[in-house]
Amino acid sequence: MPLLETAVVASDWLKHEADNYRSRSTGTLASGQGKLKSGAVLAQLSASSKWVVAAASGSDGSQTAKAILLFAADATDADVPIVFIDDDAIVSHNGLTWGSTINDATKRAAAIAQLRAQSIKVREGA
Template sequence: MALLETAQVGSDWLKMEDGSYRSRDTAIIASGSGKLKTGTVLALVTATGKYVPAAATGADGSQTAVAVLFTSVDATSADQRAVIVSRHALVSHNGLTYGSTINDATKRAAANGQLKAVGIIVREGA
């Protein structure tokens, strides 16, 4: 599978993705998530099937990083459809935004490890 180089997309955090944009999906960002910018690390809430900014703890799926927001959205007061990167990608840690409870290097490393489990490799300095 060929990887596509992506220049100046998503604050330049997305460095490579799978060919034919297979790395991307459409998703619903849950109402109440606020204004999210491209590069926000997301989790999937199991009960609703909607995405929220990943959290450091939880028991509803929000504690597991599984995707990165490709398009900025305002989900302050309503669900919003968005494009996400959910697999087979190389991203730079520069430009990624984590949920407010992922607030130190240890928690960011844990979230990055969760992204790696779904095929999204986070590189320092990339």
């Protein structure tokens, strides 16, 4: 019998957010991002203000981690509306997912520092 993939939910990584959902915002996930799980680290494109998976480098805004996707989304073929955490939150590094170019401890540390600049504290452990 094949193993089922466990769904990631916000409570897996979101440990504290501001009262009255002040940590949450809405936006548009750009088409072509594929199927993203809750906990995907996001960046905002400068030209369109749409959101994409954060990258280790770039010059279009994708290189700056600014938010974390709250609910899973599928932007394989079209832009989709999303809800994300972008301020005043504490999250666990367990459950966060990183773009394919954020692939080592140094790049993750840089992205974590960028999230910290948004008042999102990434904590080790559960």
